[in-house]
Structure formats: structure tokens, C-alpha cells
Amino acid sequence: MSQPYQEAITVWIVEDNDDFRQTMQDLINSRDGLRCPHVFGSCEDLLAALNTEFAPEVVLMDIGLPGISGIEGVRRLKVISPATHVIMLTIHENNDRIFQALCAGASGYLLKMSSTDKIFEAVEEACKGGVVMNAKIARRVLNMFTQLSAPKWDYGLTEREQEVLHALVDGKTKQQIAESLFLSFHTIDTHLRNIYAKLHVHSRSDAVAKALRERLV
Amino acid sequence: MSQPYQEAITVWIVEDNDDFRQTMQDLINSRDGLRCPHVFGSCEDLLAALNTEFAPEVVLMDIGLPGISGIEGVRRLKVISPATHVIMLTIHENNDRIFQALCAGASGYLLKMSSTDKIFEAVEEACKGGVVMNAKIARRVLNMFTQLSAPKWDYGLTEREQEVLHALVDGKTKQQIAESLFLSFHTIDTHLRNIYAKLHVHSRSDAVAKALRERLV
DNA sequence: TCTTCTCTCCCGCATCTGCGTGAGGCTCCG
DNA sequence: CGGAGCCTCACGCAGATGCGGGAGAGAAGA
Numbered sequence: 001m002s003q004p005y006q007e008a009i010t011v012w013i014v015e016d017n018d019d020f021r022q023t024m025q026d027l028i029n030s031r032d033g034l035r036c037p038h039v040f041g042s043c044e045d046l047l048a049a050l051n052t053e054f055a056p057e058v059v060l061m062d063i064g065l066p067g068i069s070g071i072e073g074v075r076r077l078k079v080i081s082p083a084t085h086v087i088m089l090t091i092h093e094n095n096d097r098i099f100q101a102l103c104a105g106a107s108g109y110l111l112k113m114s115s116t117d118k119i120f121e122a123v124e125e126a127c128k129g130g131v132v133m134n135a136k137i138a139r140r141v142l143n144m145f146t147q148l149s150a151p152k153w154d155y156g157l158t159e160r161e162q163e164v165l166h167a168l169v170d171g172k173t174k175q176q177i178a179e180s181l182f183l184s185f186h187t188i189d190t191h192l193r194n195i196y197a198k199l200h201v202h203s204r205s206d207a208v209a210k211a212l213r214e215r216l217v
Numbered sequence: 218m219s220q221p222y223q224e225a226i227t228v229w230i231v232e233d234n235d236d237f238r239q240t241m242q243d244l245i246n247s248r249d250g251l252r253c254p255h256v257f258g259s260c261e262d263l264l265a266a267l268n269t270e271f272a273p274e275v276v277l278m279d280i281g282l283p284g285i286s287g288i289e290g291v292r293r294l295k296v297i298s299p300a301t302h303v304i305m306l307t308i309h310e311n312n313d314r315i316f317q318a319l320c321a322g323a324s325g326y327l328l329k330m331s332s333t334d335k336i337f338e339a340v341e342e343a344c345k346g347g348v349v350m351n352a353k354i355a356r357r358v359l360n361m362f363t364q365l366s367a368p369k370w371d372y373g374l375t376e377r378e379q380e381v382l383h384a385l386v387d388g389k390t391k392q393q394i395a396e397s398l399f400l401s402f403h404t405i406d407t408h409l410r411n412i413y414a415k416l417h418v419h420s421r422s423d424a425v426a427k428a429l430r431e432r433l434v
Numbered sequence: 435t436c437t438t439c440t441c442t443c444c445c446g447c448a449t450c451t452g453c454g455t456g457a458g459g460c461t462c463c464g
Numbered sequence: 465c466g467g468a469g470c471c472t473c474a475c476g477c478a479g480a481t482g483c484g485g486g487a488g489a490g491a492a493g494a
Contacts, residue, residue: 102359131355138348138355142319158440171423173480186443193483194440203450204481205425206388212429375470390450403473410453411470420480421451 008035009127010056014046014073015039015089016065020112024060024089024119031120042066043073047080055081058123060110063090063097071100078105085126098137108132155198164191169208225252226344227273231263231290232256232306233282237329241277241306241336248337259283260290264297272298275340277327280307280314288317295322302343315354325349372415381408386425 011028013036015021021039028036038053040046044067046059059077063070074086085107090097098109107126110119122132133141157165167177174192178185192204201207228245230253232238238256245253255270257263261284263276276294280287291303302324307314315326324343327336339349350358374382384394391409395402409421418424 107356107359129356131359133350133355138350139324139346141358142324142348160441168422169426171418171420171426173420175480183441184443186445187441189481189483190442190444192481196482201388202482203388203390205385205421208422208425209386209388209429212426377471392450400471401473403475404471406451406453406474407472409451413452419452 008033009058009123011036011058011060011123012046012049012056013039013060014041014043014065014070015060015062016041017062027116027119028060028123034120034123043068043070043076046073047076050077050080055084057083057085057127059084059086060089060123061086061106063088063101071097071104074101074104074106087122087126087132093137099141102141109137157195157198161191161195161198164188165195165207165211168192168195168204169211225250226275226340228253228275228277228340229263229266229273230256230277231258231260231282231287232277232279233258234279244333244336245277245340251337251340260285260287260293263290264293267294267297272301274300274302274344276301276303277306277340278303278323280305280318288314288321291318291321291323304339304343304349310354316358319358326354374412374415378408378412378415381405382412382424382428385409385412385421386428 011034013021013024013028015024018041021041025036025039028034038049038056040049043061043065046061047068055077061070061073061077065073068076070088074088077084077086082105086105087108087110088098088101088106089110089112091112093111101109108122108131110122110132114122125132163181164177167180172180174188175185177183178188181188192207195207196202199207199210201210228251230238230241230245232241235258238258242253242256245251255266255273257266260278260282263278264285272294278287278290278294282290285293287305291305294301294303299322303322304325304327305315305318305323306327306329308329310328318326325339325348327339327349331339342349380398381394384397389397391405392402394400395405398405409424412424413419416424416427418427
């Protein structure tokens with residue numbers, strides 16, 4: 001795993017605990033191919049530094065920072081420097097925060113009590129464009145994924161009704177829908193009412209909301 | 218990695234290529250702790266078998282099957298047996314299909330030219346509730362993730378307008394919104410029109426669609 | 435065969451909506 | 465102080481919508 005690099009990978013650390021920050025910095029600097037010239041106690045400091053310095057390849061960021069949180073920090077950092085890989089540091093395997101951090105653009109995730117090998121591996125993997133996640137975290141992400149896309153309740157909409165619903169979501173009026181489907185206005189009206197009944201809604205906005213939320217479109 | 222199991226893990230294989238299927242079956246059966254009593258040439262056959270037999274712990278499923286595709290296969294299999302872990306088999310690292318398969322509930326992903334060790338590892342990892350993804354695939358999944366949740370354009374809606382938009386998405390009429398916010402009907406009307414202008418839409422359905430799609434709510 | 439389902443079309447009416455226009459009060463900022 | 469921006473409220477009107485009814489045709493299934 002440990003290979004000499006042409007140029008050392010630059011790593012920055014954002015961590016409010018002084019001891020842990022120092023330990024991590026020493027650890028990174030002790031590794032051939034990695035260097036950690038800067039550490040920060042807050043996202044604010046990190047973001048300020050980006051005004052005067054080139055962004056590093058990798059940032060190790062505590063997920064639970066005072067002020068701008070690690071999650072918001074990732075978001076902002078990625079806006080300024082999308083190429084920078086951010087690995088979150090955390091004590092607990094908190095489902096929600098991992099999720100949010102990953103959504104915000106984090107490249108992975110390390111427990112603070114990880115072995116040094118794991119840490120090096122994560123940094124190097126991140127540089128190669130990979131994502132550091134253990135299998136369980138991956139599963140959690142996937143679960144949320146599935147949940148997010150799976151529901152798809154079946155309300156027994158007919159094909160025509162699906163078409164009409166589609167057009168509805170596109171913001172068309174009944175008349176426009178009628179024209180686009182080469183049907184009478186009254187037909188669309190009937191379909192719409194049947195759709196409402198099947199979706200248990202009473203207005204087009206409700207129908208649109210339900211269709212989009214439950215991915216019926 | 219190779220440990221003896223109390224009871225062998227049952228693996229089924231769904232793969233339309235006869236040779237590859239046979240090779241995989243032999244491979245699985247050659248491994249201590251794994252057994253492959255059934256193989257199928259199509260999802261249809263697999264699903265039929267589930268009517269008469271207990272579902273296996275793991276299914277290796279070709280992603281590109283004729284008839285019911287592997288992706289649809291996962292979806293249906295997971296409905297019948299949510300506990301079964303499905304690992305997709307594929308030749309190409311096709312972004313879209315991986316994504317769909319994972320959404321459908323797949324526990325991971327194997328290239329057909331994977332080493333035997335990788336295959337065993339994947340099956341055993343899947344059984345432990347993990348997800349088998351290489352770092353690059355994980356990155357792709359995360360990218361789609363980010364894309365899915367990041368957009369959040371800022372249309373400069375005021376707080377009141379956000380509230381009204383919220384109520385709109387809930388399917389309320391102007392009158393109902395007015396009542397729930399203790400405002401006049403006319404006020405809501407004005408807010409609504411300002412919202413339309415800011416979102417560049419011309420109807421409530423359009424506004425609801427935009428709000429939901431771009432996660433303004 | 436008869437029923438059910440789906441798709442199609444129609445009428446009428448109370449209500450809701452989109453939009454033009456105007457206006458008063460508030461706060462914030464230069 | 466004056467303007468800008470936001471929130472509030474108001475009138476009127478053409479057009480769209482939701483919903484009550486009714487009805488015919490064809491396809492699928494019991």
C-alpha cells in the first residue's frame with residue numbers, strides 16, 4: 001500500500017480538538033507521500049485560507065464542528081474547490097450525518113479511532129477518485145437510496161391516466177393536455193377526476209405533489 | 218478470509234450464458250461454506266422457483282438478461298424475499314444500470330472478470346449485510362447522490378413566499394392558505410404571483426413541480 | 435352471455451385561479 | 465430624507481377548474 005509518490009499529497013485538517021488535530025497532523029507528516037502543512041480549528045478558518053492558498057488534494061474534516069458544521073463546510077469547500085476530496089472524521093457512526101455529508105460532496109468517511117493504516121489508505125484512495133466507505137456504511141447509503149427511489153406505490157392508474165398525470169406535472173392546462181393527446185377537453189376532465197379519486201387527492205397541485213413525491217411520473 | 222461456516226451459504230445464479238453459469242456454479246460449489254444448488258437462465262425461472270423453494274441467502278444475477286432484466290429481477294425478488302442479498306454480475310461498468318440495480322435493492326456488484334477471491338469475498342460480505350462496491354463505483358453512486366440532492370437553486374424567495382409555496386405544495390387553495398397563515402385571500406394571491414414570477418412559472422402545478430423537483434420545500 | 439373496466443365524450447354550475455392594477459405601512463440603507 | 469424591498473390588502477374579470485350528473489363503444493373476463 002505504501003508507495004513513494006512523485007509529489008507528496010497535500011492534506012489539510014479541520015478539527016476543533018487540539019490534541020486530536022495535532023496527532024493527526026503528525027501522523028500525516030510521518031507518512032511518505034503525504035504532507036500536512038496546514039491545520040484548522042474551524043471551517044471558517046479553512047475557508048478563509050482558501051482565499052490565499054491553493055486548495056489541497058485532500059481535507060480531513062471533523063463532522064461535528066462548532067460554527068459552520070463539517071457538513072456545511074464540505075458543501076462550501078466543494079463550491080470553491082470541487083477537485084478537493086473531503087474525508088469526514090467522526091466518532092459515532094451516525095446515519096444521518098454521514099448521509100448529509102456524503103450528499104454535500106464528501107468523498108468518504110473515517111472513524112476517529114481508525115487504525116493509521118486505514119487513514120492512510122483512505123487518503124490515498126480518495127486521491128485516486130475512490131470513496132472510502134466500509135461495507136456497512138455503503139449499505140446504509142444504499143438503503144437510503146432504495147428508500148428514496150423505491151416506494152412507487154401502485155394506485156392502479158391506467159395508461160391514459162398516467163399520460164394525463166404526466167402532462168399535469170408538466171404544468172399543462174386541461175385544454176393543453178387535450179390538444180397534446182388529441183382528445184376532447186371533457187375526456188381529460190374525466191381522466192383527471194379519475195386520477196384524483198385514485199390518488200385520493202382533490203386538486204391538481206395535490207396530484208402533482210403526490211406524483212412527484214412518490215415518483216409516479 | 219476463508220472461514221468454515223456452520224451451514225453453507227446458499228447461492229443461486231441467474232445468468233443466460235450457459236458456459237459462464239456453469240463455471241460460476243462449479244466455482245461456488247468448490248468453495249467451503251458456499252453451495253449453489255440451483256441456477257437459472259432467466260429471472261422468470263428464478264421467480265417461479267421461489268414459489269416452491271425457500272429463497273437463498275444470496276443470488277448472483279446477470280444485469281443484462283433477456284425478458285425480465287436483472288434490474289427488474291432484483292426489484293421483484295426483493296419484494297418476495299427482502300432478506301436475500303443480490304449481487305449483480307456485469308461485463309461493463311455501466312453507470313446507469315449499476316445505479317438502477319442498486320436502487321432496486323441490489324447488495325452490490327461484480328465484474329464478470331473478477332478474480333475468484335473477489336467473488337467469494339463479495340458473497341460473504343453480502344451475507345454479513347455489507348455492500349460490495351469498489352471505490353470507483355461508490356464514487357459514482359455518491360456523485361449521483363450529490364447531483365440528486367445538491368441543485369437547490371436560489372430564486373430569492375422571501376420567507377413568507379416560502380411559507381406560501383409550502384402550503385401550495387400541500388395542495389391547499391388560496392383561501393385555505395390565507396386561513397392557515399391568518400392573512401387575507403388577496404395577500405396570498407399577491408404572494409403567489411410573486412412566487413410565479415420568481416420561479417418563472419405560470420401556474421400552481423408548475424410551481425409545485427418546480428418546488429418539488431428542485432427541492433425548494 | 436353478461437358484467438366490468440377503460441376510454442371516450444358531453445352539460446352545467448359554483449368556485450378557484452391568473453393577472454392587471456393600485457395602495458398603505460414597515461424596515462433597512464445610503 | 466428618499467428610495468428599495470417586503471408584507472399587507474383590495475377590485476374586477478376572463479378563463480380554468482372541480483364536481484355533480486349522463487352516455488356510448490370496445491375489450492377483457494367471469
